[in-house]
Amino acid sequence: MKNTIRQVFHSPKFVVGFCIFMAILLTMLVYPFINPGDPLKMIGLGTFAEPGTYVSMYDSVGAPFSTFKIPDADVKRLDKLLTQEDRAKMREWLELAQVDVSELDVGDMDSLLAMWKQHYDPEIRIPGMIKAVRNYYIRLNNSILSASVSDTLKVTDTDEATGETIEKTKISKTDYVNVDDVANVISLPLGTDNFGRDTLKQLVAACGVSISIGLIAGAVATALGLLLGLLAGYLGGWVDDFIMFFTNIFTVIPSFVLLILINYSINQDQRGAGTVALVIGLTSWVWTTRSVRSQVISLRNRDHVNLSRLSGHSLPRIILTDILPYIASYVMMAFILQVSSGILAEAQLSLLGLGPKTTEVPTLGLMMNWAMLYSAHLNGSWWAYFPVILVIALISFSLNLMNTGLDQVFNPTLRE
Amino acid sequence: MTMHDACAVDQHLTLAPKRIGDLENRPLCLSGKGVTKVFGTGAKQTVAVDHVDFAFHEGELVSIVGESGSGKTTLAKMLLGLISVTQGEICFQGKPRDISTSRKKREYWKGIQAIFQDPFSAFNVFNKIDTVLLDCIHMTGGRGLPHAKKVEMMEEACCFVNLKYAELTNKYPFELSGGQMQRLMIARVFLLKPRILVADEPTSMIDACSRATILDMLLQLRDEIGMTILFITHDIGLAYYISDSVYIMEHGKIVEQGTADEVILTPKAPYTKRLISDVPKIYEPWDLTTV
Numbered sequence: 001m002k003n004t005i006r007q008v009f010h011s012p013k014f015v016v017g018f019c020i021f022m023a024i025l026l027t028m029l030v031y032p033f034i035n036p037g038d039p040l041k042m043i044g045l046g047t048f049a050e051p052g053t054y055v056s057m058y059d060s061v062g063a064p065f066s067t068f069k070i071p072d073a074d075v076k077r078l079d080k081l082l083t084q085e086d087r088a089k090m091r092e093w094l095e096l097a098q099v100d101v102s103e104l105d106v107g108d109m110d111s112l113l114a115m116w117k118q119h120y121d122p123e124i125r126i127p128g129m130i131k132a133v134r135n136y137y138i139r140l141n142n143s144i145l146s147a148s149v150s151d152t153l154k155v156t157d158t159d160e161a162t163g164e165t166i167e168k169t170k171i172s173k174t175d176y177v178n179v180d181d182v183a184n185v186i187s188l189p190l191g192t193d194n195f196g197r198d199t200l201k202q203l204v205a206a207c208g209v210s211i212s213i214g215l216i217a218g219a220v221a222t223a224l225g226l227l228l229g230l231l232a233g234y235l236g237g238w239v240d241d242f243i244m245f246f247t248n249i250f251t252v253i254p255s256f257v258l259l260i261l262i263n264y265s266i267n268q269d270q271r272g273a274g275t276v277a278l279v280i281g282l283t284s285w286v287w288t289t290r291s292v293r294s295q296v297i298s299l300r301n302r303d304h305v306n307l308s309r310l311s312g313h314s315l316p317r318i319i320l321t322d323i324l325p326y327i328a329s330y331v332m333m334a335f336i337l338q339v340s341s342g343i344l345a346e347a348q349l350s351l352l353g354l355g356p357k358t359t360e361v362p363t364l365g366l367m368m369n370w371a372m373l374y375s376a377h378l379n380g381s382w383w384a385y386f387p388v389i390l391v392i393a394l395i396s397f398s399l400n401l402m403n404t405g406l407d408q409v410f411n412p413t414l415r416e
Numbered sequence: 417m418t419m420h421d422a423c424a425v426d427q428h429l430t431l432a433p434k435r436i437g438d439l440e441n442r443p444l445c446l447s448g449k450g451v452t453k454v455f456g457t458g459a460k461q462t463v464a465v466d467h468v469d470f471a472f473h474e475g476e477l478v479s480i481v482g483e484s485g486s487g488k489t490t491l492a493k494m495l496l497g498l499i500s501v502t503q504g505e506i507c508f509q510g511k512p513r514d515i516s517t518s519r520k521k522r523e524y525w526k527g528i529q530a531i532f533q534d535p536f537s538a539f540n541v542f543n544k545i546d547t548v549l550l551d552c553i554h555m556t557g558g559r560g561l562p563h564a565k566k567v568e569m570m571e572e573a574c575c576f577v578n579l580k581y582a583e584l585t586n587k588y589p590f591e592l593s594g595g596q597m598q599r600l601m602i603a604r605v606f607l608l609k610p611r612i613l614v615a616d617e618p619t620s621m622i623d624a625c626s627r628a629t630i631l632d633m634l635l636q637l638r639d640e641i642g643m644t645i646l647f648i649t650h651d652i653g654l655a656y657y658i659s660d661s662v663y664i665m666e667h668g669k670i671v672e673q674g675t676a677d678e679v680i681l682t683p684k685a686p687y688t689k690r691l692i693s694d695v696p697k698i699y700e701p702w703d704l705t706t707v
């Protein structure tokens with residue numbers, strides 16, 4: 001036994017898979033302590049905030065500041081203001097206004113701005129230009145002007161009693177706030193999703209729920225498959241016929257179709273994560289039953305079982321000590337595969353909108369479902385679905401790697 | 417064969433065959449009428465054992481001889497009650513055998529035990545040797561004995577088969593050699609002391625040297641405990657040497673039966689004659705090391 005475990009941990013494939021899986025588990029356990037709170041809390045009011053660190057503007061106004069004179073600060077400010085696209089559009093306008101742009105380089109901010117300020121006039125009407133485009137240029141011009149107008153911004157407030165405008169503070173271009181001095185800073189490494197929820201926190205929670213769904217489904221399927229397979233294989237006769245009759249029926253109906261039908265017939269409010277896990281488990285025991293049965297049939301006529309019978313051992317004892325240990329490694333591998341396919345089945349079901357109800361816990365499948373419903377894939381919000389896909393892939397990759405590793409240890413013909 | 421020198425110690429058996437005489441006066445301990453075993457149904461049907469009659473007396477060493485696939489193991493398993501009998505009746509100690517419930521089976525197995533063909537697959541590789549031997553003590557009602565007494569019984573059994581108990585404790589069966597495993601199997605039988613022992617080719621998987629030792633132990637069990645031994649073999653020369661009576665089996669049928677001298681010195685069935693002609697030195701004093 002100890003030897004087998006040592007051998008298992010000498011298989012590189014198993015070790016790699018095990019490490020990936022443990023890393024995922026560890027993250028799942030540790031992350032909620034670093035970032036506690038309800039993963040389904042909507043913190044953002046908009047949808048799909050980009051990944052990054054968010055600093056409260058309100059709090060930064062009053063925060064203590066230091067003054068820095070950084071040479072290219074202005075250029076950077078404009079750089080952020082004008083995207084590459086904006087600059088190309090500016091050049092386009094100049095061209096249409098019959099300005100000679102042959103020597104203009106869009107990368108050179110100063111000359112572009114100089115030329116823009118010199119020639120742009122919102123009154124000039126360019127033939128063929130539609131109103132929306134004209135308005136776009138007006139807006140662009142306004143923001144360029146406001147960025148370059150004054151060196152200081154005044155922050156004012158209105159006294160509610162008198163209606164007087166009070167000047168709160170002045171912010172100069174050279175004022176810098178230390179992020180540590182701002183009361184409210186939130187870090188969203190994966191941004192927010194369509195409901196304005198922290199995607200990373202949700203992903204970690206979903207990962208835990210999905211793995212538990214996989215474990216429950218795998219445990220149910222393996223236990224059921226093992227029990228039926230052992231009974232059918234060892235007892236034979238009418239018990240075997242009876243069990244195989246049901247197994248064959250379930251084999252003919254694709255289990256995913258069955259899964260869809262069952263889940264469809266359960267009301268959405270009653271479909272908790274546990275229920276879904278149970279249903280997945282109850283529809284995927286067939287292959288375990290079949291293969292356990294065939295292994296037991298080949299084992300039951302072995303001499304060591306005969307010897308055990310001749311020693312007067314009872315049926316449960318023979319099954320537990322003479323049959324189970326011989327198929328334990330196989331059952332272990334079947335379990336790992338069932339866990340992996342349970343996780344995938346949940347993801348598929350949720351994508352179809354037949355997963356667990358959406359109000360309690362996130363799951364990997366639900367996250368995908370939400371991202372798809374709010375067309376994250378169309379508006380470029382990759383953070384809402386790509387990390388989820390990556391995690392699903394990593395989990396099933398690590399589980400399958402562990403399985404292959406085990407297979408190589410237990411099945412000597414596969415060893416290199 | 418140069419085995420001769422190496423096995424000089426085990427040469428108790430190079431003498432002439434030793435038979436027990438008064439067969440007819442001994443009571444029957446196992447007999448059968450029309451015993452048949454059919455595997456499968458329909459087109460894939462195999463008749464492994466076909467209407468076989470037999471009668472074994474107490475303390476007798478009976479050989480069942482036949483080539484591979486003739487149904488010897490199948491017959492043995494039916495006698496042991498490990499597989500069901502398709503047709504026919506088996507009587508145990510004069511009464512029709514009843515093994516319908518697991519309790520009755522357990523009772524039956526106190527009276528009949530086996531040694532299997534392949535020692536390497538006969539033991540559960542997850543159980544230690546102690547477990548194997550302790551199970552036998554428990555089966556014969558020794559569950560309540562003090563531990564020291566059990567150890568003493570195991571030591572005695574190991575001593576009988578030339579194994580050292582101290583070297584075996586905490587070992588697994590697969591850590592032994594084939595011959596040692598087969599001797600462990602005999603130690604089991606020694607502890608259980610059944611009335612009948614079915615030995616299914618106990619020596620076919622081990623070398624000639626261990627073979628003589630094992631045969632010697634079987635004969636000792638017969639002589640000292642009075643066990644009836646059913647010795648299954650494909651080797652008619654060996655059967656002639658050790659057995660009191662011989663059954664010849666061909667394609668599931670018994671084609672000839674009688675005392676060893678009758679069957680082998682004056683064979684009637686053509687199949688028996690062929691089997692005998694395949695053994696070159698049958699009429700010379702038998703040297704087991706060349707078997």
Ligand SMILES: Nc1ncnc2c1ncn2[C@@H]1O[C@H](COP(=O)(O)OP(=O)(O)OP(=O)(O)O)[C@@H](O)[C@H]1O
Pocket residue numbers: 455456462463464482483484485486487488489490491650
């Ligand atoms: N479980 C089984 N199912 C179907 N057929 C079987 C089964 N066991 C044995 N047979 C068939 O019964 C016949 C007799 O087999 P058996 O094992 O009794 O032969 P044997 O005389 O012991 O041979 P060997 O000397 O090789 O051990 C063979 O033709 C075999 O194919």
Ligand SMILES: [Mg+2]
Pocket residue numbers: 488489490533616
């Ligand atoms: Mg056989």
